Amino acid sequence: MAAHIGRRLRKGAATTAVAAAAVAALAASQAPGVTTDDQGRQTTGAQTTPETDGTTTQGGDGSATGNGGYYTDLPPLNSPTESPNPTAGPTPAGAVGVAESGIPATVLDAYKKAAAELQQSKPGCNLPWQLLAAIGKVESGQARGGQVDADGTTYSRILGPLLDGNGFANIKDTDHGAYDGDTTYDRAVGPMQFIPSTWAWAGRDGNGDGVKDPNNVYDAALAAGHYLCRSGRDLSVQSDMNAAILGYNASQDYLNTVLSWYEYYRKGTHEIPDGTGTVPRHRSDTDSGARPGSKPAGTKKPGTHKPGTRKPGTRKPGGHKPGGTTSSPDPSKPGTPKPKPPTASDTVARLADAGTGMLSARTGDTFDRSIAVKAVTKAGKAVPKVRVRFTISGDTDSTFTGGETVATVVTDASGKATAPALVAGRKTGAFTVRALLVGRMVTAPEYTATVVERQADTLARTSDTALTCTPGGEFADQVEVKATYKGAVADGVAATATLVKSTDDPAENDKGPYFKDADGKTVRTLTGLRTDAHGLLKLPKLYADDTTGTFLLRITTAGGATLTVQLDVAAATSSPSPAPSGSTSASPTA
CATH class of the missing domain: 2.60.40.1930 (Macroglobulin (MG2) domain)
Known part of the structure; x- marks a missing residue:
């Protein structure tokens, strides 16, 4: 029966019911810690939710991907089989185990190098490269089957669905279209599908070219590794691994799918030439039976939306009609969506300094003052429970306590957010710490901190x-x-x-x-x-x-x-020789 279900999946899953049954069966049989309750619903042994403070923001700060779409294809039930000649080119269509276990050479190298770097910088995280491979499979089909150049950069941008609130998070543009080409809304970008607002602080330079590019698999893999290892997680502990995956995309189905591929890759994999990998066919955001809130199949395909444009006759962002007039939803008309109440972050007019003072420390010391800001409305009223992100930039090796260069803090009842203590590195000179309201662009302070050489008098x-x-x-x-x-x-x-x-x-x-x-x-x-x-x-x-x-x-x-x-x-001096025995010395005359 399981093998039959696997064949049905590979042929496209004739009905939604069969596909759902197959997903449940495969996930339950292969994902570590995944079980099925008496109603057929999937659960994990350690139910872990993403890190959250109970607030909602438009910035998508709860996940790396903005909880966008992903590939739902599951690995074959049979164990992976290595190709007799991995360099011979694409594998035969029928050799599912061979094809699915093969990972394009450059992509595989990126995963292994990222895991090796994390083993040095954060050994307590115990990040397995197979977890990066599992996420890369689910997010982009291993960079569309390895469509990357020799440096690991994708030949074309890999874009997720438009995050306009229609079935996904509502994330207004945060990068002015620099990464995703869209100046209205954000989209997840690259092989590991980072949204621009997350990449701004989580991005890494994995190939040493001095650039942090989400479209480069080396940069993206290293950034994903650091993202998964946040908060002191130990990924050898199942509950920590679950939390890390859910932090990447807050979906139980996503967790089960990633864990299934992780377990599959752990059993064995092999290197194949770039560009010859298999690309999954089913997505959570386009296939029927997708998660609640997504459109029917074919109504929204990743990569088809032109940045900055909308179809003729559709409503423009913000409710503006062509011609300059504005419209508001009419609650009396059936089917008219109700306006969403403003979130706490929507009421913030600016971030103000909260008595930070002079920031200076000697190399290796902890700064005696911490950076603090206050979120306020136009009227000057404090806004609690909004997220503020502090980011260190500049030519410095100084960090926040814990070794991170980015810290997200929730404002307290007085609207105040205090960054973790700064720890001076060995590099002297000035660097910058910026405060940013997560989800919206508002006026915010930035601070100059100075590291001076330790001295003796x-x-x-x-x-x-x-x-x-x-x-x-x-x-x-x-x-x-x-x-x-x-x-x-x-x-x-x-x-x-x-x-x-x-x-x-x-x-x-x-x-x-x-x-x-x-x-x-x-x-x-x-x-x-x-x-x-x-x-x-x-x-x-x-x-x-x-x-x-x-x-x-x-x-x-x-x-x-x-x-x-x-x-x-000085030359060594010789001692004077003693006088001969019985000799007499001359006496001075009177």
Whole structure:
């Protein structure tokens, strides 16, 4: 019976009832943790909903995709089978197991590289590349079967359905058409189907070309990995994986479909040439039997809407009729939709600063002040329970607590949203933190934060032992100093050590004592030094050439602390020989 259902699916599912039964059977049989209740409805062992605060916004902040359409095709019931010759070209039409388990080479490489990067940056997430492959299959059919160039960029844009509120989220344009080509509404973009407002903060550069492009599979896969690993999730825990998938698209059917492909890819997969992958045929947004609110099959196909245009005679966004007149729904007429009540975010006129103050910190320190804004109406009234997104930008490695560069916070009862504490990185200089109301463009502040180098104002040796050496030998003691700033330990302070020519000439000496580099070569200037947690800095061992004399070692730190250490190189002295036994010495005359 299961095999028969699988054949019916591959032929197109003759009726909605058969298709629904097949989806339930396949999902129940293959998705980990998925079961079917006594009414035939699918459930999971851990019912997890997307992260939410109970509010609704037009920005689609609850999911990466804006809860748009996706491919509903499920994997075959039989286990995946590898092609005997994966490079030989497209697989035969009847070899379903072979075709479905093959992933285009560049797309597969992108998934594996993204998972490897997450293993380094967020090892506790335990992201499997097969999960990225499952989402990529459901979202775009593995970039339309691998229709990408050598750099991983799709040959043409992959666009989801128009998010105009007609069966989908209502997300007004947030990118001025830069990614999706539409200046009226947003659409999900690229192989992993990110909506522009989410890509603005979640986008990553996965192929190292300096550009974050949602149409590039390397960039999109890495962004999807980081998106799934948010909130400290451990994807080896089923409930966390469920939450991550539902956060990507808030649909129980979507969760079941992704988990089915994830389990299928875990059993085995193989690489096939780019452009030869199979593309799913059934979608949640166009097929009959789609989720409630979607149009009948054929009424709205992804990619057919021209950006910025609408069909002749249709109502323009905002209720404006041709000719400049406006119309409003007439509740007395049957079928007239009732106007939607304004959301909390609709009432926000601007985001105002809420006493943030000066933002400055030393490298490695946590800023002593946090950024805070307040959402207010035109009348100045506070607006609670709206989402505010804080984004760090600029040439900086500073982050919010937890290592993220983006944080979304819900305003409290007083309309105030306080960003997580900023943590200064190792890069000095200024960077920008912007506040944004999720879902609408309103006036909002942006802040300049400055990271300054850690400093010391005093350096002192930890020992008063004289530093001496014979020509061609090595100094017995290593130079160690302690740095302080205003009397306190100065940890993490950058320092430089140079063997100078004289007190008045700071140029590097070309003779006398020296250090050795890793290859044993002579070095007389050390850079990149830094004091430890106790403010201590111990220099490498010193050596002497054949030149005798007194030499100077100068140590300087950020903040202006300087210490000059004397080094002496002298030939060894021999002790005087004792007088012969029984000899007499001359006595001085009177």
